[in-house]
Amino acid sequence: MRVMVIVKADESSETGVLPDEKLLTEMGQFNEELVNAGLMLAGEGLHPSSMGARVKFDGKKRTVIDGPFSEAKELIAGYWLWQVKSMDEAIEWLKRAPFDQTEVEIRPVFETEDFGPAMTPELREQEERLRAQAEQLSKAAKR
Amino acid sequence: MRFMLLMIPAGYEDAPPGAMPDAKAVAAMMKYNESLQRAGVLLALDGLHPPSMGARVSFAGGKPKVTDGPFSEAKEVVGGYWLIQVKSKEEAVEWAKRCPGSENEVIEVRQVQELADFPPDVQEAAAGFSELQARSGTGTHS
Numbered sequence: 001m002r003v004m005v006i007v008k009a010d011e012s013s014e015t016g017v018l019p020d021e022k023l024l025t026e027m028g029q030f031n032e033e034l035v036n037a038g039l040m041l042a043g044e045g046l047h048p049s050s051m052g053a054r055v056k057f058d059g060k061k062r063t064v065i066d067g068p069f070s071e072a073k074e075l076i077a078g079y080w081l082w083q084v085k086s087m088d089e090a091i092e093w094l095k096r097a098p099f100d101q102t103e104v105e106i107r108p109v110f111e112t113e114d115f116g117p118a119m120t121p122e123l124r125e126q127e128e129r130l131r132a133q134a135e136q137l138s139k140a141a142k143r
Numbered sequence: 144m145r146f147m148l149l150m151i152p153a154g155y156e157d158a159p160p161g162a163m164p165d166a167k168a169v170a171a172m173m174k175y176n177e178s179l180q181r182a183g184v185l186l187a188l189d190g191l192h193p194p195s196m197g198a199r200v201s202f203a204g205g206k207p208k209v210t211d212g213p214f215s216e217a218k219e220v221v222g223g224y225w226l227i228q229v230k231s232k233e234e235a236v237e238w239a240k241r242c243p244g245s246e247n248e249v250i251e252v253r254q255v256q257e258l259a260d261f262p263p264d265v266q267e268a269a270a271g272f273s274e275l276q277a278r279s280g281t282g283t284h285s
Contacts, residue, residue: 004191006221018261024268031275040279042187044226045256046147052253053236057244064236069251073218076149076253081189091198091209099202105214107197107221110190118166126173130180130188138186141145141228 002041002109003082003090007102009075014048014068026098034082039093045078081109145186145255146235148225153247156217158193171243179227179238190223219249226255 019027034040046052050068069075084090090106097104112119112127119127155162164172179185191197194212201208214220229235232254239250258266258273 018265021268035275035278047254047256055239055250057248058246062240094200095207100205101202103199103201105199107191130176133180134185134187141186
């Protein structure tokens with residue numbers, strides 16, 4: 001199964017304070033362990049919400065609100081995607097992460113088979129094609 | 144530039160384990176996904192099971208403490224995301240606006256940090272991260 005590991009924003013990430021060398025080194029070591037264990041599928045940090053926007057939907061109407069979103073209690077600062085055998089395995093790995101004061105959420109990702117018969121062969125084929133093409137583009141973007 | 148479009152559906156914070164999106168909504172969303180892919184901007188996309196199937200780990204004082212979902216204090220949670228590659232924040236917002244979202248949904252548009260966004264000393268300390276990312280697999284969906 002895949003899980004998304006969501007790192008919550010705090011005051012320093014939201015004000016754009018960059019991590020110091022100690023944290024970067026520790027996080028680098030942790031990432032290295034994840035890669036060596038074959039768990040790590042992706043990992044990214046997000047710029048503060050002040051550089052972002054929100055879009056609200058109402059019928060055909062769209063309302064755009066520029067960041068920061070100070071009223072939002074739970075903003076995201078970054079995430080990993082991990083390939084694990086169980087939620088327990090994900091939790092055990094996360095406990096080893098070099099965080100201090102941070103809160104991190106683990107959420108299982110929907111896989112095609114989770115949808116059961118609603119996922120027809122046609123839809124499955126479409127889904128697989130989309131993913132294959134997105135992955136190719138993603139690999140090219142990393143280079 | 145890469146952006147994350149975070150789908151935040153109101154009420155998803157209380158969804159029971161195994162909750163599934165409505166088939167009609169999925170069909171509309173697949174059309175939207177196709178349009179992102181045809182435009183060559185789609186890098187990744189996923190849906191997340193409800194928080195009732197997840198867990199949180201807090202690190203007060205560096206000591207991990209695990210709480211199983213659902214999370215009663217959560218007012219809004221992520222239901223899924225798209226990762227897109229575009230030329231500007233405006234273009235990312237335009238794509239978010241084209242999503243067949245419903246009244247209870249909000250999309251948050253957030254720029255992804257690239258190594259080049261950091262000052263030289265941080266880039267140096269983080270050296271190897273790009274290499275780690277390149278070594279990280281993408282797409283063993285099982």
